[in-house]
Amino acid sequence: MSMGSICLTILRPGLCAGLLAASGGFCGLRAEVxxxxxxxxxxxxxxxxxxxxxxxxxxxxxxxxLRLDSRxxxxxxxxxxxxxxxxxxxxxxxxxxxxxxPRDHDDAMPPQNKPGLAPGEIAAMQVWIAAGAPWR
Numbered sequence: 814m815s816m817g818s819i820c821l822t823i824l825r826p827g828l829c830a831g832l833l834a835a836s837g838g839f840c841g842l843r844a845e846v847x848x849x850x851x852x853x854x855x856x857x858x859x860x861x862x863x864x865x866x867x868x869x870x871x872x873x874x875x876x877x878x879l880r881l882d883s884r885x886x887x888x889x890x891x892x893x894x895x896x897x898x899x900x901x902x903x904x905x906x907x908x909x910x911x912x913x914x915p916r917d918h919d920d921a922m923p924p925q926n927k928p929g930l931a932p933g934e935i936a937a938m939q940v941w942i943a944a945g946a947p948w949r
Contacts, residue, residue: 854949857937865923865930866908881908884948903942912938 862881868874870891871882879891890897890907899905911922912930923929930938941947 854941854947857934858941861930861934861938865912865927865934869924884946887946887948898942898946900945901943903939906942909935909938909942 866881869876870879872880875891877891877893879893879897880886880889881897887898887908888896888900893907895907896905897908903909908922911920912935914921916925916929921929
């Protein structure tokens with residue numbers, strides 16, 4: 814897994830330790846922590862989903878036919894036909910592709926009128942999906 818030149822220690826110090834452990838060698842460090850334990854859904858993922866996604870992809874509104882307020886709904890995907898979250902395959906997950914797009918791209922998420930995700934939040938989503946996207 815490559816995180817580029819982003820220094821996650823500055824962005825989210827608590828998350829950095831988990832990402833270092835999960836990557837099994839990011840920045841030359843190694844740790845023996847299972848990937849699932851490295852990213853904590855309630856602490857690192859759910860707040861991002863609630864703040865950036867569920868307003869438009871939740872129980873009140875499901876733009877593009879996509880809901881991200883439960884694992885079952887997220888795995889079902891939306892109208893695009895692409896898998897929103899491809900368990901254990903972040904590179905095939907439409908959600909991750911869209912949050913990584915340039916902010917001015919038509920398919921970028923969240924939409925241009927809302928702030929994009931921070932690099933540390935994107936990295937956390939990538940690790941979470943790679944870990945099987947546990948919803949607990």
